[in-house]
Amino acid sequence: NRILSINPDANVTALEMFYLPENAAEIDLSSFDYIIDAIDTVSAKLELIERATALGVPIITALGCGNKLDPTRFEVTDISKTHTDPLARILRKELKKRGIMHLKVLYSSEPAMQPLVNIPQEGGRRTTPGSVPWVPPVAGFIMAGEVVKALLIEK
Secondary structure, eight states, rough: OOHHOOOOTOOOOOOOOOOOOOTGGOOOGGGOOOOOOOOOOOOHHHHHHHHHHHOOEEEEEEEOTTOOGGGEEEEEGGGGGGGSOHHHHHHHHHHHHHHHHOOOOEEEOOOOOSSSSOOOOOGOOOOOOOTTHHHHHHHHHHHHHHHHHHHHOOE
16 A cells, blocks of 8 residues: 555555465566565575576575674675575575576675574474564665666666
8 A cells, every 4th residue: 555655556466475386376477577585485485586587587585684683794796605694505506406506685794693592493493593673674675775776777
């Protein structure tokens, strides 16, 4: 509603769903001008990147924001230039297998803080990284700014 109050001609489609490989076909990515990926699930993130790349739709991917305190350490770069981010390491390896060598990403050069207490999760799963209230929104603002700049240059 807010977007349409600013620009009544905007084309906004709100989807109340989690993007997963199982339901990915329900979304027509070819109709997108740009994709902002903030998915936490590696399999869904890889699937979205692969589909967007195949369709030629620009995408920017958020890497690990959990266990970070300093939003000034965010950088937008190619995934090949990232360091200190375990998610980036996994994505680089998996994307290489899929023939994708370049990807615009937002990542933090800040090493992740280690939790003071490690609470065991059910089923032996790893603890989900925590986040402080100011870090993820800054990541979102930076990514939104990158998209706006890219779309303005394109026009």
